[in-house]
Amino acid sequence: MEIAALAAFLAPFLPYLVKAGETFADNAATALGENAWGFAQKLWGRLRPRVEEKEAAKEAAEDVAAAPDDDRAKAALELQLEKLLSGDPALAAELKALWDEGVAAKIVSASGDRSIAVGGNASGIFITGDDAQVTR
Secondary structure, three states, X not given: OOHHHHHHHHOOOHHHHOXXXXXXXXXXXXHHOHHHHHHHHHHHHHHHHHHHHOHXXXXXXXXXXXXXXXXXXXXXXXXXXXXXXXXXXXXXXXXXXXXXXXXXXXXXXXXXXXXXXXXXXXXXOOOOOOOOOOOO
């Protein structure tokens, strides 16, 4: 599991996850999909206690919750998650197992630089490499 993928997956859910309440959960499930919402809740349920223990990680999560599309905020969260998980191999292993379940259930998919995930049909040319050239 790439930590960047974890941070990117959680980003759109964090506005809902950091706020408690049934209304927020209903809105998240509607806006982001029931399966993905349930999966995000599982991941965050395991991460949240550790995130809240560390002020920098908590602030990074709150920043992403306030601006889920902000790449700088997501990068800060990614760094904080990396630090947390490197200090807790058991939690890292548990999250990897959860992530693998999400991949198997097709809740999460390709991530990272130059990855492509298609949920349905796709056609055309997809270029993921540096300095790639396509001629027809």
